[in-house]
Amino acid sequence: MMRSMYSGVTGLRTHQNKMDVIGNNIANVNTVAFKRGTMTFQEVFSQTMRGASGPQGGRGGTNPQQIGLGVTVGAINTIHTKGHMQGTDNPTDLMIDGEGFFVVSDDANYENRYYTRAGNFQLDRDGTLVTADGYKVLGYRLDEDGNPTAEVGDVRISKSETKAPTATERITLRGNLDSR
Template identity: 50%
Template structure:
C-alpha cells in the first residue's frame, strides 16, 4: 500500500514542475526572442514480483510481473523554434530569419560572448551598438560596432552589414554583424535577460556573417516574438492540473485503505 502513496507523491512533484514551466512560458509570452520550455517525464524503476521464464518441457514461457514505483523528471527542454516577426520600423530592431544568435559581451570579453535572439539594440553616447543592459554587439572583426555620433543616418542590411551616412553625405561601413550557430542548440543554458551561454553539450559555435554557413539573415526594423502558443500552454495547464489532482486522489485513496486496515484491530 505504501508503494501507491510514494507513486502519488512522485507524480505530484513532477506535475508541479510542469506547472512551473508552463507558468514561466505564459509569463514570457510577450518577451522578445524567448524560447518556451517543455517538461518530459519517465517512469522510475520497477519492482519485480516474478521474473520471466523460458518454455520448458510441456510448459510455456511466462512474462515478468513488475510493479512500477512512480515517475520522475527526464528533462526540461528548450524549444528553439522560430517566433513570428513583428515589424517595428526601427533601424536598430533586428531579427534573425533562420538559425543563429547575436553575440554580445562586455568590452574585451568577446572571446566568451553571450548569445541572444532578442534584437532590440541601441546606441550609447559613444555611438556603440549595445543591448538594453549595455552589452556590445559583436562584429565579424571580433570587436564592437560603432556609429560616429556625427552620422546623419544608419541602416543594417540582410547580410549584417552596418552602414551610415557621414557628415559629407558619403556612405561608410561601420562593420558587419557576426552571428553564431551551434550543433546542439538545445544544449545552450539560459542565463536570464534573454541571454544564453554555451555549455559542454552545445558544441563549438560556428560563427559567420548572416547568410553564410547555414546561418540566417538579419531583418532590420523587426523583432522576433516569443514562440509561446497560449492555446497550447492553457491546454497543457489543464492536463497538468488534472494530473496533479489524480495523484492527490491516489494518496487520499491509499490513506483511506490504510485507515480501514487499522480499524481491523478494533
C-alpha cells in the first residue's frame, strides 16, 4: 500500500477510536459516578529518507527529511475530577468530596474488595449499607470510645438504635473580609 494511503487509513482508524470515546461519554452522561474519558493522539514512527547534517565550511546544517507514517492512539485516560453534587430523597445516598473511593465487597470475609465512586446506597433487610448490586459498603470498625480501629467491616445502621442529641460545643468559622 502506498505510504500516503496508509497514513490516511491510520488517521481514519484513530479518529474512529476518538469517536468511540466520545460516544461512550455521551451514552453514560446519566450513569451514577461515571468518569469521562479523553483520548490523545500520537504520531507513528517517521521514516527518515535523508539524515541531518551539521554545518560545513560556512554553510549551515540541514534538517533530516522524514515522512510520517500516520497516527495512533497515544492513550485513553479517565478523568477523575469531582462531579456535580445532586440532591436526592434517599438519606443513604453519599458523595465523596475530593479524591477517594468507597470500598465494597461481595463476600463475607471482605477478601474481594472493589472500589467505586457511586454513592447510591441503600439498606438491606439486616440494616447493612449496600450498593444497588448488593455489594456491602466497608468501613473501619470503632472501639468503645468511637475511635477507628484497623479492623474493616460492613457498615450497619440499626433502625432501633438511637443516640441522644447533644448541643453543639464548638464551631469554626472561616472567611475573607471584603476590602471595600
